[in-house]
Amino acid sequence: xxxxxxxxxxxxxxxxxxxxxxxxxxxxxxxxxxxxxxxxxxxxxxxxxxxxxxxxxxxxxxxxxxxxxxxxxxxxxxxxxxxxxxxxxxxxx
Numbered sequence: 001x002x003x004x005x006x007x008x009x010x011x012x013x014x015x016x017x018x019x020x021x022x023x024x025x026x027x028x029x030x031x032x033x034x035x036x037x038x039x040x041x042x043x044x045x046x047x048x049x050x051x052x053x054x055x056x057x058x059x060x061x062x063x064x065x066x067x068x069x070x071x072x073x074x075x076x077x078x079x080x081x082x083x084x085x086x087x088x089x090x091x092x093x
Contacts, residue, residue: 001056001057002056002057003054003055003056003057003079004054004055004056004057004060004076005052005053005054005076005077005078005079005081005082006052006053006054006055006069006074006075006076006077007046007050007051007052007053007074007075007077007081007082008050008051008053008073008074008075009048009049009050009051009073010040010045010049010050010051012073012074013037013040013051013053013074014040016037016068016073016074017035017036017037017040019064019068020036020037020064020065020068021035021036023064024036037053037055038053044085044086045085046085052077052082052085054082
């Protein structure tokens, strides 16, 4: 699976989550799916309040996520910038 990496101000991330959840009908009692993307509190954030997220490349190509990415309010970053947000890379000693 190929990943793409993004960062966005907290308010932009939360608005994108709300937009995606509404479009996909979450929360969904039937499937028990609560939301499209993780809560911001579960993701790394920098000192400027930007939220960092890695998602599958295929998901980023779906219609609504690709529109949000294309809006320019979400910045695509390289994997190095994403992994710098972790004190130690998971699974690496």
